[in-house]
Amino acid sequence: MDFRSDTVTKPSQAMRDAMINAAVGDDVYGDDPTVNELEQWAAERHGFEAALYTSSGTQANLLGLMAHCERGDEYLCGQQAHNYLYEAGGAAVLGSIQPQPIENNPDGSLDIAKLKAAVKPDDSHFARTKLLSLENTINGKVLPLEYLASARQFVDEYGLSMHLDGARVYNAAVALDIDVREIAKYFDSMTICLSKGLGAPIGSLLLGSKEYIAKARRLRKMVGGGMRQAGILAAAGKIALTENVEQLKVDHQNAKYLATELAKLPGFSVKAEYVHTNIVFAKLDESVDIKTITAKLADDGFTVTASNPLRLVTHRDVTKQHIELLIEKLNKYI
Numbered sequence: 001m002d003f004r005s006d007t008v009t010k011p012s013q014a015m016r017d018a019m020i021n022a023a024v025g026d027d028v029y030g031d032d033p034t035v036n037e038l039e040q041w042a043a044e045r046h047g048f049e050a051a052l053y054t055s056s057g058t059q060a061n062l063l064g065l066m067a068h069c070e071r072g073d074e075y076l077c078g079q080q081a082h083n084y085l086y087e088a089g090g091a092a093v094l095g096s097i098q099p100q101p102i103e104n105n106p107d108g109s110l111d112i113a114k115l116k117a118a119v120k121p122d123d124s125h126f127a128r129t130k131l132l133s134l135e136n137t138i139n140g141k142v143l144p145l146e147y148l149a150s151a152r153q154f155v156d157e158y159g160l161s162m163h164l165d166g167a168r169v170y171n172a173a174v175a176l177d178i179d180v181r182e183i184a185k186y187f188d189s190m191t192i193c194l195s196k197g198l199g200a201p202i203g204s205l206l207l208g209s210k211e212y213i214a215k216a217r218r219l220r221k222m223v224g225g226g227m228r229q230a231g232i233l234a235a236a237g238k239i240a241l242t243e244n245v246e247q248l249k250v251d252h253q254n255a256k257y258l259a260t261e262l263a264k265l266p267g268f269s270v271k272a273e274y275v276h277t278n279i280v281f282a283k284l285d286e287s288v289d290i291k292t293i294t295a296k297l298a299d300d301g302f303t304v305t306a307s308n309p310l311r312l313v314t315h316r317d318v319t320k321q322h323i324e325l326l327i328e329k330l331n332k333y334i
C-alpha cells in the first residue's frame, strides 16, 4: 500500500497482454507501428497536429521547452513548476534556456499582472521572453478554465507561446468533468504522463504542431531518447488513455475521503478546498513525529514519505479499504 505517488502504479493485465502482443519495429527509423499509431491517435484525440512518444515526463518537458526556445531565450513559469524545480535544471543546462519563475498563487495560478511585468523588453541586456509554461494539475490543484483563457489572452497580446506541463492533465479534466480537449485547446504544446495515475509502466507524450514535433523529435534523438522497439511500451500507453481514465474519478473520491479523515487527526491540518484530485497535503504540528510514525506504518505494509507537509497520493493500486486501514493505524500511532 504505497501512498508516495501515483507513479508507483503497476501495469494492468490488459497492458501486459497488449505489450506481449504489440507489433513492433525500429522507431528511430519511424518503423514501429504501435508507436506510430499511438502518436497519430493521441495527436487527433487531444486536438494537435502531431505527437511524440517520450521516455518520461521530464524528457517531454525538456524537448517541449527546447523546441520552443533557442539559447538565450527564456520561459516564464511558476516557482513551484515541476519543469523549474524538479527536473535538475534541464532546460537551463541542456537548452541554455533561462527560466523566469513567478511565485504561484495559493490556487497554483500565476498572476497575469506579474507575468506581464516579467516579460523582458527587446533589448540586448535581456534574455528574449518566448514562452509561458503552466502546469495542470499543479500539486493536485486544477487551474480554472477562465484562468487558462486569461493566460491565453496574455500570451497572444505579448506574442509568446504557451506550453502545458500536463503530466496530470487527465486528473484536471476528470475533476472538471470535461473533455481533455477543453483544456488542451488553450495551449501550443502539451505533455501527458502515461505512467502516473493512468498506470502505464513507462512513457509520456508531447503534443504540438507538425513543425514543432519534428524539431522535438530531433532533440529527442540528441538527448538519447530515440528508442527502438518502443511499441512494447507504447501499447501500454494507449491502454492508459483508452481504459484507465475513468479510474481517476475513484482516485479523486478516495483522496477527498482521505483528506476528510486526516483532518480529524490531532496535529494534522488539511486545506480541503485544495483537494481537487488525487493529492492530499497535511500540515503537521510539532506534536506529530512523522519519522517514527512512518517507520511504524512501514511495518504494517504502508509506504509513506516522512515529510511535512505530509503528501499522500491516491491511485488505482490503493483502495478505500486501504485508506480506512491507514487512518486506523495513524490514530493508533499519534
Ligand SMILES: *Cc1c(COP(=O)(O)O)cnc(C)c1O
Pocket: 055, 056, 057, 058, 059, 061, 082, 083, 135, 137, 165, 167, 168, 193, 195, 204
Ligand atoms: C511527474 C511529473 C513530471 C515528470 O514526469 P517523469 O515521468 O517522472 O519524468 C513532470 N511534470 C509534472 C507536473 C509531474 O508531476
